[in-house]
Amino acid sequence: MAKQRKVKFLEKAMKLFAEKGYHATSIQDIVEAWGISKGAFYHHFSSKEELMFEIVKYHLEKLLTPFMDAKPEGWSDKEWLTQQLTMQLEGIVSQKDFFQMMMAEQLPKINADIQRYLFAQRARVFNWYCQRLMDIYGEKVEKYVLDVAAMLNGILREYIFYMMFDPSMFRAEAIARFIVRRMDAIVAHFDADEEPVLKEEAIRCFTEIAEQEQHERKAQIIAGIGRLKEQVSALAVDKKTHHQLHAALDTLEAEFANEQATPREYVVKGILLYIESQRIQPLSEAVASLTELVHEYMTHHHR
Known part of the structure; x- marks a missing residue:
């Protein structure tokens, strides 16, 4: 499915779920909204649960x-955190229908994949908060960084709740600046002998889920490379093209199969761009799917 078309399908399905409710929306409702057959639906999604998982992702x-x-050159860590929190607040309000649907439908209960994914994203965001706080406050916050990240997350969630009701009453940037100033006060007022409440063992379950998700994503990438190799072998092209495509895929596979090193982004992107540049129509869907998986992996790995 072409990326642009897939996005339109996901957005239409999300609106149906938001209006009617996930359980009350049938696959027939979805295919009628999309203007396709049930057979075409099952060509792209194995079930309504898988469709919801794709919507969530x-x-x-x-x-x-x-x-x-990454932080733009010349920006302070504190100013960049403020702008990123602003973007987060604005992004949630702009996707208001989705987030309201997510809360109403209790998405973690739909299936284990969605539950694990949402837990992994929670860990991803929490870890990002910790990193940004360390960038700004350094040793002052190190001992309490998990507690401060939890407070930051809680404060944001409460303001998001009010913004959902009437976004016109609030300016995202003003809220972000207000929250960052509160972080300054929190970090400045820990007692020297005060013990943190949250410690590494308290959040280990989230870390492990995030690591497992990355492991599974890597396995999906390697499987996708294997499928592409099979398709290349079946292509009616000259020997030189066969050899070059297989060599490129072997190199790509080695990048992800190496447990001792992180895949090199410039190598991975270069190979995918090379394969895409060949414009071989039978490979286009598989290449697009693999590129999306790789993008997700690299984005999660570096944050």
Whole structure:
């Protein structure tokens, strides 16, 4: 499924779930909204649960990827945190229907994959808060960073709750600046002999889930490379093209199969761009799917 078309399908399905409720929406309702047959639906999604999982991934990646970008040159750590929190608040309000649906439908209960994914994203965001707090406050916050990250998360969630009701009453940037100033006060007022409440063992379950998700994503990438190799072998192209495509895929596979080193982003992106540049139509869908998986892996790995 072409990426642009897939996005339209996911957004239409999300609106149906938001309006009618997940359980009350049938696959027939979905295919009628999409203007396709049930057979076409099952070509792309094995079930309604898988469709919901794709909707969740699409909306959360849309929210999380931009505000986890690298700090622009010349920006202070505190100013960059403020802007990223602003983007997070604005992103949630702009996807209001999805987040309200997510809360109403209790998505973790739909299936184990969605539950694990949501837990992994929670760990991803929490870890990101910890890193940003350490960048700003250094040794002052190190002992209490888990507690401060938990407070930051809790404060944000409460303001998001009010913004959902009437976004026009609030400015995301003003809230973000207000919250960051509160972080300054919190970090400045720990007693020297005060013990943190949250320690590593308290959040280990979230860390382990995030690590497991990355392991599974890597396995999916390797499986996708294997499928591409089979498709390349079946292509009616000259020997030189066969050899070059197989060599490229072997190199890509080695990047992800090496447990001792992180896949090199420039190598991975270069190989995918090379394969895509060949414009071999029978490979286009598999290449697009693999590129999406690799993008998700690299985004999660570096944040």
